[in-house]
Amino acid sequence: MSEGVEWAVHCCLTLAWLGDERPVPAARLAAGYELPTAYLNKQLQALVRAGVLESVAGAKGGFRLARPLEKITLMDVVAAVEGPEDAFQCQEIRRRGMGAGAPEGRYRAPCAVSTAMRRAELAWRRALAAQTLAEIQAAAERQAPDLGRGVRRWYGQDG
Amino acid sequence: MSEGVEWAVHCCLTLAWLGDERPVPAARLAAGYELPTAYLNKQLQALVRAGVLESVAGAKGGFRLARPLEKITLMDVVAAVEGPEDAFQCQEIRRRGMGAGAPEGRYRAPCAVSTAMRRAELAWRRALAAQTLAEIQAAAERQAPDLGRGVRRWYGQDG
DNA sequence: GGCAACCTGGACGTGTAATATCCAGGTTGT
DNA sequence: ACAACCTGGATATTACACGTCCAGGTTGCC
Numbered sequence: 001m002s003e004g005v006e007w008a009v010h011c012c013l014t015l016a017w018l019g020d021e022r023p024v025p026a027a028r029l030a031a032g033y034e035l036p037t038a039y040l041n042k043q044l045q046a047l048v049r050a051g052v053l054e055s056v057a058g059a060k061g062g063f064r065l066a067r068p069l070e071k072i073t074l075m076d077v078v079a080a081v082e083g084p085e086d087a088f089q090c091q092e093i094r095r096r097g098m099g100a101g102a103p104e105g106r107y108r109a110p111c112a113v114s115t116a117m118r119r120a121e122l123a124w125r126r127a128l129a130a131q132t133l134a135e136i137q138a139a140a141e142r143q144a145p146d147l148g149r150g151v152r153r154w155y156g157q158d159g
Numbered sequence: 160m161s162e163g164v165e166w167a168v169h170c171c172l173t174l175a176w177l178g179d180e181r182p183v184p185a186a187r188l189a190a191g192y193e194l195p196t197a198y199l200n201k202q203l204q205a206l207v208r209a210g211v212l213e214s215v216a217g218a219k220g221g222f223r224l225a226r227p228l229e230k231i232t233l234m235d236v237v238a239a240v241e242g243p244e245d246a247f248q249c250q251e252i253r254r255r256g257m258g259a260g261a262p263e264g265r266y267r268a269p270c271a272v273s274t275a276m277r278r279a280e281l282a283w284r285r286a287l288a289a290q291t292l293a294e295i296q297a298a299a300e301r302q303a304p305d306l307g308r309g310v311r312r313w314y315g316q317d318g
Numbered sequence: 319g320g321c322a323a324c325c326t327g328g329a330c331g332t333g334t335a336a337t338a339t340c341c342a343g344g345t346t347g348t
Numbered sequence: 349a350c351a352a353c354c355t356g357g358a359t360a361t362t363a364c365a366c367g368t369c370c371a372g373g374t375t376g377c378c
Binding site for chain 4: 207214215218220221
């Protein structure tokens, strides 16, 4: 799993703490976690394409949340950053070697191995979709109630 | 996810269909799916280290199942091939940039983002552990009841 | 208008892990 | 003794994640 997921979630939380009055430039978000600006920018663009963030072009531009944290699930962020493909990719090796030259239609049904793996990934996706960023933010603030204040202070008074 | 998982599961099923009277050499298993022998051998060795397979050295040696398919879960195979590490690795970026110089003990509790991701991976592992290779074999035979016979025929009469 | 601050998209380098091969050594059946 | 087989390490090769750079377009501000 690429580490872009961690970057993306933390950036979403930061944007939520800062409020959406004005957009935050990628360079500023990157500085907040000491991340490479250009590369973080790519992840943010992926989040925009996925409809999680909105971008504002031009001076004083940047990124903001496209909707409140309550309506963003971990699944949304993971899908945006990692892409829609399953982690397990069936190579259909059942058709090779001893499986070659099998009668027509033997392979109409999906491979049982693939089905089993897909079932597990579905459970993973369900667990991701069941958690909103708002819940994660709440958990973080339960550990450190002044996190939001700290973020706002670091980003310069209030905004 | 490495494709070694698919190789490993299919090989386990093949070993089950062939019975464990005599071990099957890696080269033979590889030929059954047109896989690179030396590389498949590495995956099989990982399965041996994990206690899923047993190996027999010397001439007429090879690999056999260490226990019946009913007692091998998908989780066993995935863990053997992929290793024990979580797919999501928390880089603790919360401590960098604006998080640097935080008061002592702020980071005693694990990152809320990491916790959420771990929860989803736990669901994945549970789903993997809930499925035995015997069930997968049964599903495969439901699609093609003569699979076992076909495998035995391809591997030479009976054995 | 002109300039600087931004995002967008693509091309390009880099580094690491998955993939794959090879070999030297040990074990076992014939 | 020899051939078949596993074991483990060293070594390519390849794919992809990671990261940089640049040319282009948009916007705010003087």
